[in-house]
Amino acid sequence: MTEALVRSSLRSREMAKLTQLIDNEVFRAYATYTTIVLLKMMLMSLITAYFRITRKAFVNPEDTASFGKGESAKKYLRTDPDVERVRRGHLNDLENIVPFLGIGLLYALSGPELSTALVHFRIFAGARIVHTFAYLIPLPQPGRGLSWAVGYAVTISMAYKVLKTALYL
Ligand SMILES: N[C@@H](CCC(=O)N[C@@H](CS)C(=O)NCC(=O)O)C(=O)O
Numbered sequence: 624m625t626e627a628l629v630r631s632s633l634r635s636r637e638m639a640k641l642t643q644l645i646d647n648e649v650f651r652a653y654a655t656y657t658t659i660v661l662l663k664m665m666l667m668s669l670i671t672a673y674f675r676i677t678r679k680a681f682v683n684p685e686d687t688a689s690f691g692k693g694e695s696a697k698k699y700l701r702t703d704p705d706v707e708r709v710r711r712g713h714l715n716d717l718e719n720i721v722p723f724l725g726i727g728l729l730y731a732l733s734g735p736e737l738s739t740a741l742v743h744f745r746i747f748a749g750a751r752i753v754h755t756f757a758y759l760i761p762l763p764q765p766g767r768g769l770s771w772a773v774g775y776a777v778t779i780s781m782a783y784k785v786l787k788t789a790l791y792l
Pocket residue numbers: 711712714715718767768769771772
């Protein structure tokens with residue numbers, strides 16, 4: 624076989640493996656819930672922009688240019704409690720969704736039962752959505768604290784399964 628043929632056969636074998644992964648139901652569930660939580664996180668940018676515009680609270684001088692020049696525009700260079708609240712919610716998403724992405728992927732590859740994996744992914748996504756509502760409405764504590772703890776516990780549970788399956792020190 625020529626080198627080109629060998630390379631092309633290797634490539635199609637790699638493609639076959641990728642297709643197998645996409646055919647894997649746990650991986651598809653992971654891809655679905657990851658996309659949901661990432662879209663939810665991206666929504667935080669839009670909500671931040673909405674509050675910045677409606678509350679007229681900006682951080683960059685160029686963002687206030689449409690409100691006039693000099694001192695009249697300067698007063699819009701300020702912080703606003705609603706904008707800061709969404710930003711804290713967004714930061715909390717980053718602190719929790721990024722670990723979910725990495726640990727969740729390893730978990731999906733560690734061969735869990737589909738039903739168990741779905742319970743993990745659904746509870747995590749639900750908890751992060753509740754956390755966002757609890758932060759933005761805001762709901763009285765311990766609403767936000769509990770929703771955060773549930774999502775956190777799901778990620779720890781997946782990490783435990785990964786280490787139980789794959790520990791190699
Ligand atoms: N970075 C977080 C770590 C602890 C945490 O995530 N707590 C949850 C439940 S109270 C939370 O919603 N914290 C608010 C936040 O991160 O802005 C913090 O500063 O609070």
